[in-house]
Amino acid sequence: MTLEIPFHEWGSASSAAPGILLLQxxxxxxxxxxxxxxDLHALGYYVIAPEIYWRLDDTELDESAPDLMPRAMGIVQRLDWDQALADSVAALEYLQARGRRTAVVGFCFGGGLGYNVAAVASPDVLVSYYGSALPRLLELRTEAASLHHFGNADAFLDVDAIVPALTSTNTVEVYRYDGAGHAFDNPLPMFHNADASALAWRRTEDFLARHLPTTQG
Structure with missing residues (x-):
């Protein structure tokens, strides 16, 4: 199976490694x-990260520029959610066609998009970091083993409202981090919380090892 969407990859599609769809x-x-x-590839996974903005023009971002946030918000507001979802599902299907188990891992915008993907396309595992679109997606359910991370100081999301709604018959783990704001895993100084980032990543590694092992046992 080929994938029309431009994507970055870590590892070989022909390997026996489980596949991870990483959403930006x-x-x-x-x-x-x-x-x-x-980091995920170092754990033993084949990883792809599609260019979700590939259908848009003028999407180059300078992370050191003072207008980074308004520029990024302007780009995402031009994005067609349904098309982004379809592209992401196609990327997951590309991984699933390899005949290996799969996970979706997403951060912020990608955390919400990943939740939507998991609800319609059935990966084995979902890891979502502070999914920004979750408030409008909570009626959806996924059977994937799911891990969610949130900062208790998130000024963008109403975490108290989201967490109780993240319930279903599947395996769900939710962790909250005191003093951490939105996008706390991002290393940019305006976002980063080193303690929360390190702890959340250890929990992510553990969750993937339990639910998407890289070796046959």
């Missing part, structure tokens, strides 16, 4: 997202 923040497939992809 509003800043695109940034250096940070590429670093997380490399």
């Amino acid at each position: 923040e509003i800043f695109g497939v940034s250096d940070y997202i590429k670093e997380r992809a490399a």
Whole structure:
């Protein structure tokens, strides 16, 4: 199976490794997202990160620019959600066609998009970091083993309202981090909370090891 969407990959599609679909923040497939992809590949996974903005023009972002946030918000507001969902589902199907188990891992914009993907396309595992679109997606359900991370100081999401709604018959783990705001895993100084980031990543590694092992046992 071929994939029309431009994507970055870590590892070989022909390998026996489980596949992970990594979904970007509003800043695109940034250096940070590429670093997380490399981290996941180091754990033994085949990882792809599609360019969700590929249908749009003028999407280049300078993370050091003072207008980073308004520029990024302007780009994501031009994005067709249904088309982004269809592209992401196609990327997951590309992974599923390999005959290996799969996970969706998403951050912020990608965390919400990943939740939507998991509800319609059945990956084995979902890891969502502070999914920004979750408030309007909570009527959806997924059978994927699911892990959610939220900062208790998130000024963008009403975490108290979201967490009780994240219930279903599948395996769901939710962690909240005191003092951490939205996008706390992103290394940019305006977002980063080092303690929350490190703890959340350890929990992500543990969750993936339990629910998407890289070796046959």
